[in-house]
Amino acid sequence: MSSLEHLRSWVTSANEHPDFPLQNLPFGVFSRPGLDKRGGVAVGDCIFDLQVAIEANLFDGTSRVAAEAASRGQLNDFFALGASPRQALRRELLKLLDENSPQRERLQALGETLLVPMRDCQMHLPAHVGDYTDFYVGIHHAMNVGKLFRPDNPLLPNYKYVPIAYHGRASTLCVSGTPVKRPNGQTLAPGADVPGFGPSKRLDYELEVGVWMGQGNEAGEPIGIADASEHIAGFCLLNDWSARDLQAWEYQPLGPFLSKSFATSISPWVVTAEALAPFRAAQPKRPSGDPQPLDYLFDEQDQKQGALDIELEVLLLTAQMKEQGIAPQRLALSNTLNMYWTVAQMVTHHSVNGCKLQAGDLFGTGTLSGPQAGQFGSLLEMTEGGKHAVELPSGETRKFLEAGDEVILKARCRREGQVAIGFGECRGVIVG
Structure with missing residues (x-):
């Protein structure tokens, strides 16, 4: 990964966020009224809904494979892919969420269907833990x-x-x-x-x-x-x-x-x-x-x-x-x-x-x-x-x-x- 310390996001709450700036992008499983459990990524005060992103064709190749695995109601399938697909998805997320992203207007048009306010969500265990x-x-x-x-x-x-x-x-x-x-x-x-x-x-x-x-x-x-x-x-x-x-x-x-x-x-x-x-x-x-x-x-x-x-x-x-x-x-x-x-x-x-x-x-x-x-x-x-x-x-x-x-x-x-x-x-x- 290249140096990321100067990157900023068009998701304004991510900039100077104490936990979830653009440089973090942790994965989790969430739900909200009317929607089943699904995978998402924390960015600022929002959750980037991976299922909505996939439906909008924001990923392709290895990053799409990883996004599909991470979009489910558990992250086991995503974890099982290993480091390379996980890194490919992270690179694509960094591009999409960067303040200079070529797709910024398209992403912003998706509004809260793509970037769900964290306050409106319920979090769940990230994975099914066998042991x-x-x-x-x-x-x-x-x-x-x-x-x-x-x-x-x-x-x-x-x-x-x-x-x-x-x-x-x-x-x-x-x-x-x-x-x-x-x-x-x-x-x-x-x-x-x-x-x-x-x-x-x-x-x-x-x-x-x-x-x-x-x-x-x-x-x-x-x-x-x-x-x-x-x-x-x-x-x-x-x-x-x-x-x-x-x-x-x-x-x-x-x-x-x-x-x-x-x-x-x-x-x-x-x-x-x-x-x-x-x-x-x-x-x-x-x-x-x-x-x-x-x-x-x-x-x-x-x-x-x-x-x-x-x-x-x-x-x-x-x-x-x-x-x-x-x-x-x-x-x-x-x-x-x-x-x-x-x-x-x-x-x-x-x-x-x-x-x-x-x-x-x-x-x-x-x-x-x-x-x-x-x-x-x-x-x-x-x-x-x-x-x-x-x-x-x-x-x-x-x-x-x-x-x-x-x-x-x-x-x-x-x-x-x-x-x-x-x-x-x-x-x-x-x-x-």
Whole structure:
């Protein structure tokens, strides 16, 4: 892709838009009254309706094939096409939406049938997720949580050798804005000999990035580290809601179960690998004394450009704050550079045993906390397991989430000489 920092759009709301300028063009699935679910592209405050664009013969060749796949009620078919058709469609969209587009008048004549106001639309899950895997690559989160339970040995011996992960529950993935019902389960109260049953009292969020798989692999055929980035279609925000009291009782010996499977929220827009290319970074060097990745997980190019520089933010808005007109309170500001493993390493390790990955599979990075206060991606870390309360501008305090609390995740990419792009929001309100 050529440099895009000087491009502007005839869609005026896209220019200086905090999330969706012309340089972003993320894909999603939306509906509006009278129209079924369909694929579209976010540009400014509007959604570019791909079905209307196809009917208007705005694409041909490879870009049309890609547009047809992306116009459906799920993006799986689009993801399965791989990088080349996706890039062809992006190039054509950039031409069509550029302020100097030769087709500007024709496109403007289509009005709101082509460019639908985002406020009039309902967003849906971008793809049908066959499998969802949650990793644990945020080393500072792993350290912070480990210290709560093993102060002298917070990281288990395998952490710096293996991209740790567990299989989550795809059926309870939900799009941003879906209410989250407080889960029930077994918990063991301090000092008790037998567990009780009831609603979780230690409900938490986790600040993560979601990774959408593009083309998969055949069973028994691992994806090599040098090729792994070609299998990644895009990224989103992900909140892996966690019932910490259920988790503490159930996680040994097999890990999370009911404490995680009740809900996972994701943002609706898929920010493509191409849009994020200007924000690639070198993978942070490992501390002295840490082992280097095993050969199958090491690629020099991946170490030079396999990381992403994405600013991540968590905000909290309580019911009382809403009533008082108080703005959401920032709880944390972190970054994807806090990942100990790259996304390519996650893909490679997941498939190295011959596991079949498929288009539309979703990975979570795990909680991406920073090393300092103000950078923690969960209340578990902020409150040191509930020992300290977080003070809010309404006068309220929180150790864990309460009914009516709304958690808001945001993400932004900034770099000198580049147009900033964002991910939109990932929201969820606690019910009960």
